[in-house]
Amino acid sequence: MKILICGGAGYIGSHMVRYLAAQGHQSVVLDNLSTGHRQAVSPDILEVADLLEPSSLTGVFARHRFDGVIHFCARSLVGESVSQPYAYYENNVAGTLNLLRAMHEAKVDRIVFSSTAAVFGNPQAPLIDEDHPTQPINPYGASKLMVERILADAAGAYGLRSTALRYFNAAGADPAGGIGESHQPETHLIPNVLRAALGQGNGLRVFGNDYSTRDGTCVRDYVHVNDLASAHLLALEYMQANEGAHRFNLGNGQGFTVLEVIEAARRVTGRSIDFAQDARRQGDPAVLVASSDKARRVLGWRPRFVDIGEIIETAWRWHQSPAY
Ligand code: UDP
Numbered sequence: 001m002k003i004l005i006c007g008g009a010g011y012i013g014s015h016m017v018r019y020l021a022a023q024g025h026q027s028v029v030l031d032n033l034s035t036g037h038r039q040a041v042s043p044d045i046l047e048v049a050d051l052l053e054p055s056s057l058t059g060v061f062a063r064h065r066f067d068g069v070i071h072f073c074a075r076s077l078v079g080e081s082v083s084q085p086y087a088y089y090e091n092n093v094a095g096t097l098n099l100l101r102a103m104h105e106a107k108v109d110r111i112v113f114s115s116t117a118a119v120f121g122n123p124q125a126p127l128i129d130e131d132h133p134t135q136p137i138n139p140y141g142a143s144k145l146m147v148e149r150i151l152a153d154a155a156g157a158y159g160l161r162s163t164a165l166r167y168f169n170a171a172g173a174d175p176a177g178g179i180g181e182s183h184q185p186e187t188h189l190i191p192n193v194l195r196a197a198l199g200q201g202n203g204l205r206v207f208g209n210d211y212s213t214r215d216g217t218c219v220r221d222y223v224h225v226n227d228l229a230s231a232h233l234l235a236l237e238y239m240q241a242n243e244g245a246h247r248f249n250l251g252n253g254q255g256f257t258v259l260e261v262i263e264a265a266r267r268v269t270g271r272s273i274d275f276a277q278d279a280r281r282q283g284d285p286a287v288l289v290a291s292s293d294k295a296r297r298v299l300g301w302r303p304r305f306v307d308i309g310e311i312i313e314t315a316w317r318w319h320q321s322p323a324y
Contacts, residue, residue, distance in 0.1 A: 005017055005069075030073075073099075075087060075140070119145040172305060186201070190261065207284065208281065251289060
């Protein structure tokens, strides 16, 4: 297959490109390089274009004949979405609409969309499956849910085949090296913990210790970025035989507290990792753990990285000598 990877210069997108190549598929990367990294993409497959400039998309679809699209482009910081909602709705919703129109004109009828656990808001059950109510509590989650709705409507109106994958906490890096997680500013837990292990960054802070969890810190479900990549390819294959708009939750089904992640990182790195206790971060639910039974059952998805230490180990290799 020849697949357009929107946002392929970013963290998950760059792992997707590598995974597709290993499985014998061809990728073209569309990225505006606002948060993505030019060094993460081989120059011969990079198309610098912007979803908010529809004219820049026309050429991309004219130059290539795609079998499908995987769409990672998004603004994705919860706190920033609360303070800059227009930017989030414009980029994540209007940008996606421009992409869908360009696909429609080019008669490309399959898309895998990066959605998020943030579509659920505050969980009402210990394990979140696809039937859990969607009540986002921030503009980021709301913007992703709006796109899920658009995809469902487009299935009815235009026969668009789509799969929304709701990631829980993407983590780790390809063990083969060369690509990894690098955000500016970095807000995610595992990179911040590993920077603290290296004596870098501004000091690790733990947000909140009064949640009703086993040690008072938030519980999250960390899923390896290569396992996310494998789910995307399975979704593309699934849509060959299945019409309509599909949704799957992707996680390990196992939650770890912030303090358990820090402890696991101490074991992996052999370094002492100091932190300061801080207040709760706005918009953080206490517990987010996925049920991925549907992805296992319907897509045949089998995550290979199930141990938090193993996931952190792959991230640690990257953080010791990041390429960008
Ligand atoms: N967290 C923390 N310190 C940090 C970054 C994150 O204590 O420097 C906490 C955060 O409050 C949340 C968990 O770690 O409870 C995971 O946060 P992250 O930003 O990695 O992912 P999110 O769950 O927000 O998508």
